[in-house]
Each structure stands twice: as C-alpha cells, then as structure tokens.
Amino acid sequence: MSDVFIDTNVLLRVFNEEAGFEDTIEDIAEIKSSGHDLNISCITHFELLWGYYLYAEGSDFLEKYENVRNVLEIGIVDLTKRDIEVAAMRCRSKSKIRDYFIGSTVKNRSGSLLTYNVVDFRWIENVYTPHQFLIE
Numbered sequence: 001m002s003d004v005f006i007d008t009n010v011l012l013r014v015f016n017e018e019a020g021f022e023d024t025i026e027d028i029a030e031i032k033s034s035g036h037d038l039n040i041s042c043i044t045h046f047e048l049l050w051g052y053y054l055y056a057e058g059s060d061f062l063e064k065y066e067n068v069r070n071v072l073e074i075g076i077v078d079l080t081k082r083d084i085e086v087a088a089m090r091c092r093s094k095s096k097i098r099d100y101f102i103g104s105t106v107k108n109r110s111g112s113l114l115t116y117n118v119v120d121f122r123w124i125e126n127v128y129t130p131h132q133f134l135i136e
Contacts, residue, residue, distance in 0.1 A: 007115035027130035041105040
C-alpha cells in the first residue's frame with residue numbers, strides 16, 4: 001500500500017480538540033488499520049514544534065504529539081534535493097513555500113495527502129480529507 005502523509009492542519013485539529021476531532025482520530029486509525037503507512041513531512045514536524053515553542057510552551061502538547069506518533073507509528077520523512085527542486089519549480093508565493101515542500105514530498109513518493117486544505121494542494125494528485133480518503 002502507498003504511504004499516506006498527514007498535513008499539519010489535520011494533526012492540529014486533533015491536538016486542539018477542534019470540532020470533529022473525534023471523527024478525524026477514527027478516520028486516521030481506520031486508515032492505519034487498513035495497512036497504510038502513516039508519515040509526516042519534516043516540514044509538518046517543524047510546523048508543529050514551531051507552533052509549540054511560539055504558543056504552547058509548557059503545555060502537554062509535546063507529550064501528546066509523541067504519544068500519537070508512537071501509537072500510530074507515524075514516520076517523519078526528510079526533504080530530498082528533488083523535493084526542494086519540485087517545490088522551487090511550482091511555488092509562486094513565499095507564504096506558501098512550506099505547503100509546496102510538503103506537497104513535493106508526497107508527490108515524489110507517489111503518496112496520498114490527508115489535509116483539510118485540499119485546495120492548497122490541487123497541484124498534486126491524491127489529496128483528500130481523512131474521511132474522503134476512506135470513501136474513495
């Protein structure tokens with residue numbers, strides 16, 4: 001089965017207990033139990049840690065994050081030279097460069113991306129919300 005990458009906003013919905021977070025947890029668990037390997041880009045890892053140090057230092061966020069990564073066996077995938085080249089070719093906005101790094105990581109590995117910002121990744125294939133992934 002192909003690798004499934006999880007975007008930052010999906011994990012933040014869970015960690016911040018935003019509306020629908022329970023459904024998101026169930027969907028991700030079902031995707032994992034169906035045999036898919038779960039990953040995040042090193043950029044997603046950076047964004048989560050960056051947000052912690054900017055806004056939530058001293059909270060239990062890091063403990064929750066590591067627990068979720070361990071339970072769901074979520075790997076962290078490094079950027080390659082090719083990922084950077086694809087992002088540089090496609091990106092036309094400084095404010096979107098992190099999305100292009102994430103997208104190129106998924107694209108170059110022929111993976112799927114779970115995100116709630118599907119429109120931001122319309123330049124790659126196999127982009128879904130967690131629930132859409134399950135019904136496709």
